[in-house]
Structures are given as structure tokens and as C-alpha cells.
Amino acid sequence: MKVKDLMIQDPITISPKSSISDAIEVMKNNSIRHLPVVTRGNMLKGFVTLSDLRQGLMPSMLEDLTFSDLIIKKPITVHPEDAIEIAVQLIYKYKIGGMPVVDEGRVVGIITESDVFRAFIDMMGLLLRYSRLDVVIVDKPGLLSKAIGIIHDNKAEILSVSVTTPRSARKVYCFRLSPCKTRRIKRALEKEGFEVAGARD
Numbered sequence: 001m002k003v004k005d006l007m008i009q010d011p012i013t014i015s016p017k018s019s020i021s022d023a024i025e026v027m028k029n030n031s032i033r034h035l036p037v038v039t040r041g042n043m044l045k046g047f048v049t050l051s052d053l054r055q056g057l058m059p060s061m062l063e064d065l066t067f068s069d070l071i072i073k074k075p076i077t078v079h080p081e082d083a084i085e086i087a088v089q090l091i092y093k094y095k096i097g098g099m100p101v102v103d104e105g106r107v108v109g110i111i112t113e114s115d116v117f118r119a120f121i122d123m124m125g126l127l128l129r130y131s132r133l134d135v136v137i138v139d140k141p142g143l144l145s146k147a148i149g150i151i152h153d154n155k156a157e158i159l160s161v162s163v164t165t166p167r168s169a170r171k172v173y174c175f176r177l178s179p180c181k182t183r184r185i186k187r188a189l190e191k192e193g194f195e196v197a198g199a200r201d
Contacts, residue, residue, distance in 0.1 A: 003087050004080035006119050007101045007109030013038045016045050020067045024053050034098040036107045037071050044100055044107050047075035077102040080109060084119065087111050123160065130159055131177045134198035135189060139169040147194055151175060154185045172197055 013036045014023055023035060027050050037046035048071055056070045076099050078087050090099065091113050098112035121127060133151070137143050151158060157178040164172040182199040189196055 001084045001119065001123075002080065003078050003082045003084055003101055003111055004109070006084060006087075006115045007080065007111045008115070009109050011036060011100075011107065011110040013042065013107060014048070015039070016068060016071065018067050020053055020057055020065075020070065023048055023067060024050070024057065027053070034110060034112065036100045036110060038107055042107045043105050044075075044077070044102050046071035046073050047100055048072065049097065075100060078111065079103060084116070088116050091116060128159065129179050131156075131180050131182050132198070132200045133175045133177065133182055133185060133189070133196060134164075135173050135175065136195040136197055137171055137173050139171060144173065146192065147173070147175075147189060150188050150192060150194075151177070151185055154188055156180050156182075156185055 012026065012030050012032060014026055016037050016039065018026075027033060027035060033050040035048050036044060037048060039045055048067075052070050052072075056065055076090055076094055076096060078090065078099060078101055080101050080103055087099070090096070096113075098110055098115075100107050101109035101111055135147055137147055148158065157180075159176040159178060161176070162174045164174060180201070182201050186196045186199050
């Protein structure tokens, strides 16, 4: 999945000549927390967040603080063709809520932590009804494929797979399955030497 598949296209933007109150009003009226700052042709000049604007509102009334002072002049950006993992890593690393999506200097979208979180929920099938098996698999070639084969042989459909302890040699794989009775699958796995740490129909 690429950034362009999740980004908000043609995002609301603002001119660098705007005021702090202008930007806050735009965010309030559109229920957004991030604004790319652009010039003609949607060329990126910066980025502002609602929290920065709120923090700057009172000082701006007391001293010579302008909208330009609150603009992040060199914001972190991603390209629409970047893998979504790159956006996730940047959001996590820099603890940011969102960033502009830029192609040759022009803002073509915006992606936020909410967009990424929604994609994670969709990919993991967390809002669907599902059964679950937590299987301990030692990090040896072929064991994961063997466990998947056993699950398939017992007519279960795997919706998603996640690993709870990825840095350990003894990993717990969480298999989310289409709703089914897990007892038979659990017995089949244990018969082949797998430890089933948890099961839920």
C-alpha cells in the first residue's frame, strides 16, 4: 500500500500571508488540526498545527508574534508513491500527528496518524467478527508455513497474522480467522508439536 492510497487528496491549505486567527478559524470550520502553508500552484512553504497556533495565540496578542513565526518552515514530508510504512515510521519517529504529501514541491495531499491507524484497523480486520489462535512458533525455517498449512487443512480462513514478540526467537503468532470453532485446529496444531497459547471462537 502506498501513501497515495490513504492520503487526503486536495487538502485544505492556507497562504503564508494569513493571520493566526485566520488559520484557527479555517481549522475550526473544517474540523482539522493540520494545514499545509502554500503559495501559488500549491507549492509548499510550511506546515502549521492547531496546537502550535493555540500556543501562539495569546503571545501574539501581547507581543510582535505573527502567523509566519508559527509556521514549520521545513516540515517532514512524504511522496505519494512512498510505501505507507515510510509514513508510519516518520510519524512514530518524530511524534507528529500528520504531514504534507509532496510531489516536486507541490502539495498533493496530507496524511495523518488517524489515516494510518484506520488503515491498520482495516488491514488487521479488527472491526470484523473473528476467531483467534495464538500459536508459539520457534524461529526455525518452515515452522510458520507448517502452522499455516495446518490451519488451512482444517478449513479455516486466515484474515491476518501478527507477531507479539518479534525480537524473540520464541514468537507468538496471533492468527485472526474467519469465525469458526477453534478446538479442532488447536488439537491439530498441538498434535504436530505446536504450543497454542490462546484460542477464541
